[in-house]
Amino acid sequence: MDYNFSEIEKRWQAYWKENQTFAAEENSEKPKYYVLDMFPYPSGAGLHVGHPLGYIASDIYSRYKRHLGFNVLHPMGYDSFGLPAEQYAIQTGQHPKITTEENIATYRRQLDQIGFSFDWSREVRTSSPEYYKWTQWIFIQIFNSWYNKATDKAEDISTLIAHFEQHGTANLNAHTDSEIQFTYEDWSFYNEKEKADILMDYRLAFLADSFVNWCPALGTVLANDEIKDGLSERGGHPVERKKMQQWSMRITAYAQRLLDGLDTIDWTDAIKEIQRNWIGKSKGASIEFDVENSDKKIEVFTTRPDTIFGVSFMVIAPEHEYVTELTTDAQKEAIEAYVKYAASRSERERQTEVKKITGAFTGSYAIHPFTGKQIPIWIGDYVLAGYGTGAVMAVPSGDQRDWDFAKHFGLEIPAVIEGQNVEEGADDNKNGIICNSEFLNGLPVKKAIGAAIKAIQEKGIGKGQTNYRLRDAVFSRQRYWGEPIPVYFENGIAKTVPMNELPLTLPEVDKYLPTEDGEPPLARAEDWSYKGNPLETSTMPGWAGSSWYLYRYMDRERNHGFAKVSNLDYWKNVDLYFGGAEHATGHLLYSRFWTKFLNDKGFIEIDEPFQKLINQGMIGHHANYIFKVNIELEVEGIEKIAAVQATNLFPFYVSKEIAEEYSKSGITNLPDLEIGLAKFENIISNSIYDKSKTSNILKFHRFQIKSITEVPIDIKFVDNDSNFLSQKFLENSSELIRQKHVFVSYNNQIKCDREDNVKMSKSKFNVVNPDQIVEKYGADTLRLYEMFLGPLEQAKPWDMDGIEGVHRFLRKFWRLFHDKENNYIVTNEKATKEELKALHKTIKKITEDIERFSFNTGVSAFMICTNELTDLKCHKKEILEQLVVLIEPYAPHIAEELWNKMGNSGSISTAQFPKFDGKHLIESSHKYPVSFNGKMRFTMELPLDLSKDEIEKTVLESEDAVKWLEGKAPKKVIVVPGRIVNIVI
């Protein structure tokens, strides 16, 4: 073979490993450059072709920076706590630690064979006690801190205690949920528990009640996306909104700084906008409404206090603390039913299904603060409890959701903006003039807002206020496979495990499930206590470990706290960060929060973790589905068998066509029972199903289809063109068939449904693994191909169609150095003008493309250059040596090989990057496109030193121009020297 990539790649990968080629230097004089990839969760499916996309891009940039003389830090690790390993543990009993280690080993092998220039001496794993010791340490730091708004910083809790001891809450400007005011004397009389409770309202990591999606049957809390139609995705159990005591992080204290920081970092506007929205700063007013015959006041926040005269009712969340009290006896039944219904709906559903308008009247009335009118108080699930005050003053003329609610329940819609047609819908634009609003009449909206706030303040019923949509982040997880929270409870008081006893390691448990009482899995551990006091049983969320890992990489010695101070000072923050945009509001916000916190406490100098961010697009792939028919059987002589049981007993799968046919038949009794039966017989005659064991079951006389569910099926079992389930799969004993699943088909063929461009995941069985590609074409081809697919930031489907072309290119590149017999043919001849032009054009293009992260056009540039040099029959070292350095970031293995063949020793990785010299590109003439009325008609080669007038004259006199002018005189001629000529006729 001419270009023996597998031998070359293995050799150089071994060389890099042996020589620690890519280890970042300690105590370097060079300028630093820190390139980081979001570390992967090591899933059981292994690395798929989507993962390396970002890694290749970051690797190209890292290698490029090394050529420019930077000390590059380019590490990799694993975000190795997470649900999938825990799910697997629940199913199989295998410790997640073992699963995770196996998966990491696979990832490492796969990463190594792609030839990344990672500094593996700094690897981190969030699940290793050595690492999470410091995650726990940071948690304790946060727990022992409060936010002083006066200094606009997190401070040690001791300064707060000192303030309480001297002044009580007087002159305190803290970020807190507490409204309790007390004097220093009060404080001195509080007992330990009372003090602890007060401090808890100030701590940045704190215990509080939060709403969660509780699934009683599973005994666990579910994520929004684990819930489908109010039922758990796994098992289909009911889920309810429930208040539970949870650890939370007071990220809201940082809302303004998180907002301001966005202006200092180089991220895309899209991501910044998402974060701005998430933080959701809004200016408006908080207003308290009195309630008739009650001393309760309902507090609302509105951005439109100017529309206060448009309020015709109030809506409070079904979970609002006053619901019970506000409900009159007459409405009791309705309200209770509605509260129960609302609890069954997920927050997502409540936000999404806006057309489904539901609510109930409490029977109570609030009093309008200005008009004194009665305002009915409703509950409605479009108002979310965890959001703002959990109550809104409804202005149906100004807010579409309020308008929909009013229409649905026949409530009044008073107009407050001149010219408003309240029958058509709400009008939320801020350009109108206020009317029907007493003292606000005639004011434009923007002025009215100020006037309304002033009036509200004067009346003492509220004040102007800035609100943030951002909520405190729930930090507890009722799971096993996460960092234990280093807290124990002594007489009900939360205390942290002493620093010198960290890490608090995960205990062994008999099962990875919650206890019978619904306690998290850690409660199963024997003696899960600290000095006789119970330890916290919830664990930390996935974002804990990933919020600070960038600092751990800076210190390879792992011997100096969470990271060595001198190294923190040298590396500062990540210069260039690669990762998916899906982390926009999770990881990317939380790590900014922790960085600001660590900065406040003086542990680090920097304020933002990631200076520049690149979001690589997702690589999707098609997924295939078949349809599982869930039936209810009536077996001869026996009672009806329930749906779930029948399905398990006799599950069958059908193609999309049959599923649709079944769906159309109303999912009741099948009209063509015989046909249905015949299909079963057909299967049996095809011996897909064990006949001997089914004879009894088949004696049913009726079956009902209860539902049809889509089930993903491994793409490797499905023919790519026809979407038929492969014959092999049907014939051979597969896993599904071993479980006695039946496939109903026509002519023994099952056509699967196909969905294109789906995110690759183990659960969809559509993962494309890079291993076979590397084996067949080599890592350099994979690297180039992934870059060649399209713009890095754009989502794109994976297909293998173009990979041959990229591979052919590398072989063509190889042939610039070798003849047909694979003899090395590079010469020391002097390069020609054309050859230098081809090279420098490429140097310019490649440099610009890397700088703007346009790697796909970079690959094209290499192809063009190689094509040109091949045509020029150029085999000259003067040209090729530079070209090899140029291509090294993209295709490092072949570059190392050729670099050494050309007589260089050692690695190419720090060779100087070629410098562009414009003198090779200077042209003496330009091929001018000549347009008539903007349409290009012909081109004309003209010297570049001609003046505008000379160009115009020459062009107009040309034969082509005369033909196109058709004897008419041009109205206007536009000449842009060096570019175009446009003639207007």
Added chain:
RNA sequence: GCGGAUGUGAUGAAAUUGGUAGACAUGCUAGACUUAGGAUCUAGUGCUUCACGGCGUGUGGGUUCGAGUCCCUCCAUCCGCACCA
């Protein structure tokens, strides 16, 4: 619903400041070499037309000598929305 993005040949795409639309690949067609081709090489390939030409960057409009690029309208698709990571 709210928020963010994307629409260009048969396909992945290119066109960096408004200046020759479709570079570079894939696929396809024809040819060469070959016992053979899933190897290699050559030519062609936006649509339409015998041709001259006409039409072409999701839709409709606007600005401009000139628009894929700027402005407005509508449509379609994808992504995120707080316990997936």
